[in-house]
Every structure is written in C-alpha cells, then in structure tokens.
Amino acid sequence: xxxxxxxxxxxxxxxxxxxxxxxxxxxxxxxxxxxxxxxxxxxxxxxxxxxxxxxxxxxxxxxxxxxxxxxxxxxxxxxxxxxxxxxxxxxxxxxxxxxxxxxxxxxxxxxxxxxxxxxxxxxxxxxxxxxxxxxxxxxxxxxxxxxxxxxxxxxxxxxxxxxxxxxxxxxxxxxxxxxxxxxxxxxxxxxxxxxxxxxxxxxxxxxxxxxxxxxxxxxxxxxxx
Numbered sequence: 001x002x003x004x005x006x007x008x009x010x011x012x013x014x015x016x017x018x019x020x021x022x023x024x025x026x027x028x029x030x031x032x033x034x035x036x037x038x039x040x041x042x043x044x045x046x047x048x049x050x051x052x053x054x055x056x057x058x059x060x061x062x063x064x065x066x067x068x069x070x071x072x073x074x075x076x077x078x079x080x081x082x083x084x085x086x087x088x089x090x091x092x093x094x095x096x097x098x099x100x101x102x103x104x105x106x107x108x109x110x111x112x113x114x115x116x117x118x119x120x121x122x123x124x125x126x127x128x129x130x131x132x133x134x135x136x137x138x139x140x141x142x143x144x145x146x147x148x149x150x151x152x153x154x155x156x157x158x159x160x161x162x163x164x165x166x167x168x169x170x171x172x173x174x175x176x177x178x179x180x181x182x183x184x185x186x187x188x189x190x191x192x193x194x195x196x197x198x199x200x201x202x203x204x205x206x207x208x209x210x211x212x213x214x215x216x217x218x219x220x221x222x223x224x225x
Contacts, residue, residue, distance in 0.1 A: 006035065019036065114142065
C-alpha cells in the first residue's frame with residue numbers, strides 16, 4: 001500500500017503542539033505529505049457534528065466515580081468527571097471526513113483536548129486512552145497525562161504524605177521523570193510517538209484486501225515497579 005497523505009487535525013489549544021508534531025513527522029516520513037488542519041474549521045461545517053455534539057459527553061456522577069480508572073486525575077471525589085466515548089467519537093468523525101480522503105492512502109489523526117475513554121467489558125470500568133487507532137485515529141492529550149498509571153510508590157507516598165511530612169508538590173517533583181504532565185517539555189515527543197504508531201498501524205495492519213478496523217490501543221508511559 002502506498003501511503004501518500006497524513007492529515008493532522010488540531011484544536012485551538014493543541015495547535016502549537018500539533019505544529020511541532022507535524023514538523024517531526026515530515027522529517028521521519030519525507031515522501032508523505034503532512035497536512036495540518038484546524039479541527040474546529042473542518043468539522044464545524046458538518047451538520048452531523050451538530051446533531052451528535054450533545055451525545056459525546058459522558059458524565060459519571062460522584063457515587064460511581066470510583067469505577068473510572070483515571071489514576072492521575074486531579075478531580076476530587078465530589079466533582080463530576082466528564083469525558084468522551086472514544087469509539088462513538090471515532091464513528092462520528094468517520095462520517096464527517098471527506099469521502100474522497102477516506103481511502104487507504106490517507107491517514108487521519110485527530111488531536112483531542114478532552115479526556116477520551118473506552119469501556120472495558122472485562123473489568124466493567126472506563127479507561128482513559130491516549131490513542132485509539134483506526135480511521136480516523138484519535139490522540140487525546142489529556143489521556144496521555146491521565147491514562148498511564150504512575151509508580152505504586154507515588155500513590156503510596158501521596159496517601160502517607162502527612163506521616164512522611166511531605167506535600168503533594170514535593171512528591172510530584174520526586175517522580176517527575178517517571179511520567180509526563182501538562183506543560184511537560186517531553187509531551188511533544190510522546191505525542192509524536194503516538195502519531196508514528198498511528199501511521200504504522202496503517203502501514204502494517206491495513207492492506208487493500210483488509211477492511212479498515214478500529215483497534216483500541218493503550219501504551220503505558222515510563223517504567224513499571
């Protein structure tokens with residue numbers, strides 16, 4: 001299969017990050033055209049987006065908030081966690097994308113500013129997903145931060161911080177090199193890695209004789225204890 005175009009969609013908040021990712025991808029794939037688009041301008045023109053906009057947001061009331069695995073979330077228990085159903089969002093985007101660009105030669109990667117999750121039938125819980133590969137691929141910047149678990153010692157020290165005479169900021173700084181956070185200078189590199197994964201998903205897993213499939217991918221960041 002000859003891949004000719006990679007289309008990146010950025011929101012108003014992720015534009016600087018997506019621009020950097022676009023430049024890196026162009027260096028890695030010099031013979032592929034990297035096209036940077038504004039998701040707001042592109043998708044707002046579709047009536048489909050308006051019809052389904054209200055259905056995208058899933059809210060978990062506080063009495064079931066423990067069922068969602070957002071181990072790094074700063075949200076307190078008395079607040080409502082709001083996130084987007086990744087597979088549902090993916091199906092909507094599929095119907096909006098220009099049908100002339102839905103062929104296998106085109107890869108679409110959408111960068112989301114919202115937390116993107118999927119429901120796991122095995123443990124009956126919602127999980128934040130940094131990436132959902134498919135057509136299009138969705139990469140959630142908040143999920144890159146909130147999704148992967150931090151070291152067990154981090155959570156232990158946060159629970160025991162009063163006994164250890166430490167505050168949360170000191171513990172965060174102690175483990176800062178073990179995970180990425182918002183505004184982290186390593187975040188563009190991590191997000192670029194997910195974008196490369198999306199490209200190779202098509203290069204290695206999709207052929208003209210195989211129908212495009214949706215695959216839920218989650219890659220942990222950092223080392224395990």
